[in-house]
Amino acid sequence: MSENSGMGRRAFLESAGAAGLASLTDSARAAQAGPWKGGKKWVYSITYDEGAQDLLKHAVPLHRKYGVSGHVCLVSSQIGVPRNVPGSSYHGMMVLNRGDIQGLAKEGWGFSSHSMTHASTSFENGQVEVADARKVLEDAIGLPVTVFCVPGSNQGHPASLHFAPLGGYKAIMTIYDWVNTKATDLMWLGRCPIHTEWPGPFYSKFDPYKRLQQARALGGWIIDYCHCPMPGKPIHPAKDCTSEELEARFQAVKEIGGDAVWLAEPNEVVDFLVNDEESQRLRATPATPESMVLNEEMRALYRQR
Numbered sequence: 415m416s417e418n419s420g421m422g423r424r425a426f427l428e429s430a431g432a433a434g435l436a437s438l439t440d441s442a443r444a445a446q447a448g449p450w451k452g453g454k455k456w457v458y459s460i461t462y463d464e465g466a467q468d469l470l471k472h473a474v475p476l477h478r479k480y481g482v483s484g485h486v487c488l489v490s491s492q493i494g495v496p497r498n499v500p501g502s503s504y505h506g507m508m509v510l511n512r513g514d515i516q517g518l519a520k521e522g523w524g525f526s527s528h529s530m531t532h533a534s535t536s537f538e539n540g541q542v543e544v545a546d547a548r549k550v551l552e553d554a555i556g557l558p559v560t561v562f563c564v565p566g567s568n569q570g571h572p573a574s575l576h577f578a579p580l581g582g583y584k585a586i587m588t589i590y591d592w593v594n595t596k597a598t599d600l601m602w603l604g605r606c607p608i609h610t611e612w613p614g615p616f617y618s619k620f621d622p623y624k625r626l627q628q629a630r631a632l633g634g635w636i637i638d639y640c641h642c643p644m645p646g647k648p649i650h651p652a653k654d655c656t657s658e659e660l661e662a663r664f665q666a667v668k669e670i671g672g673d674a675v676w677l678a679e680p681n682e683v684v685d686f687l688v689n690d691e692e693s694q695r696l697r698a699t700p701a702t703p704e705s706m707v708l709n710e711e712m713r714a715l716y717r718q719r
């Protein structure tokens with residue numbers, strides 16, 4: 415909706431009914447919300463799905479240079495072994511082992527379960543892929559796990575919503591591309607893909623400033639999403655950036671964020687939000703598919719069972 419649409423914001427909200435409005439109204443509320451941990455105004459996090467061991471070479475040094483704590487979403491049954499997900503761009507890549515993971519944890523990195531086997535999450539497999547995957551990962555890495563990261567696509571989110579609470583998770587990360595706020599339902603966390611080039615029709619190019627001004631204006635929380643940045647050329651242009659682009663991203667976060675941005679590992683942010691009274695109040699009404707997604711095909715998936 416543009417300011418020139420001839421319809422004021424209030425009229426738009428009233429005419430549009432409940433559908434699709436939660437993000438607008440939540441954003442407006444969140445923009446007036448108080449600070450984050452340490453008085454910071456907004457939050458920046460970044461996640462790497464699959465946990466390739468090459469992160470140690472091409473991403474971790476940049477994290478140290480810019481003082482950012484990273485987060486890895488791990489397939490619970492594949493720690494310290496070559497990735498076994500045929501068809502994946504990352505199939506066959508060596509995955510971080512328990513020692514690598516514990517070393518990163520000492521530097522402030524965090525971890526989440528990216529399902530048991532990276533199968534598309536469904537109501538048939540959800541007990542194993544979502545719920546049981548938490549304990550399996552905890553045992554494999556020797557660290558607590560309280561966040562689930564939907565594998566593949568958002569099509570697996572409806573079943574994840576059902577099984578994550580049964581498995582004892584506090585939050586779910588998706589690949590819905592939006593900025594989270596203090597009002598965002600913790601089971602609906604969005605992530606911002608930072609890719610080198612998206613497929614058509616727009617072929618969107620990497621933007622180091624993507625969503626940073628929005629996160630700052632909303633007092634929100636941006637969670638970047640990529641896999642394993644490599645020098646010069648991404649492993650997959652729509653799933654990753656290069657390590658040069660990753661460095662440009664960190665520089666942009668520093669430039670836009672200065673002292674106001676909380677560079678935070680996602681588990682830490684979830685724990686903060688769970689205990690923050692203002693966030694508790696803003697999240698008192700759970701999200702619904704209708705309040706979060708306009709797309710009818712996605713909404714229909716949430717009605718299946």
Ligand SMILES: [Zn+2]
Pocket residue numbers: 463464528532565566
């Ligand atoms: Zn994945």
